[in-house]
Amino acid sequence: MPAFRVRKIAFINFGLLLIFLASWISWYIYPLARSITKEYNAVEMTDGSFEYGFSKELGFLSEDVFYGKVSYAAVPSLFGGSNIPFFDKVYFQLNGDSKCTFVLYVTDEILDELSEWYDFSATNASNVSMEVRAVKVGDKYIVKSMESTEGELSWEFLMDGYHFYWCFMGVSLVAIMLIFGIILIFVALVHKPRQVRLQNPADILQ
Secondary structure, eight states, X not given: OOHHHHHHHHHHHHHHHHHHHXXXXXXXXXXXXXXXXXXXXXXXXXXXXXXXXXXXXXXXXXXXXXXXXXXXXXXXXXXXXXXXXXXXXXXXXXXXXTTOEEEXXXXXXXXHHHHTTOOTTSTTGGGOEXXXXXXXXXXXXXXXXXXXXXXXXXXXXXXXIIIHHHHHHHXXXXXXXXXXXXXXXXXXXXXXXXXXXXXXXXXXXX
């Protein structure tokens, strides 16, 4: 098989792999990214003008507010405790309501902050009353803040320290992988090998 043919197949396969990985990662990014776009609003003020920004910063709340005690908590068996953005998260429910599942995206820093006043694995975890603000995406609620009488994970802490930063990094990574994958496939399909003109044997003897 000619060398160009081998390179062409390799380019196409690697390009398709990058596109597949970008699609797979974007599937994990989407819930968090969608929760951010749901929080960004245009609010009409009393003078008829519009203010654009996040609901929290504008003094309006677009999240749902829940009160209760944690009745169920679980982490993904594969990525739980991995500290990998978008993959490491905690699922939990309040007041035994199995139809309302919350998703708290975590890092070691967030868990350290949370451990100062709450631990999902503690024996008394179900005795702590808390307020949870979350944005619904699909059939899950993405946690935006948690608060109890002992402490809190504030909206600013989660947004600045995780949500906005890692969404930007994740979307940038997905875009780079998609563009690079498309370029590889395009080059493989469009580029043609350079034709080498054979010399006349009579010219070689001269």
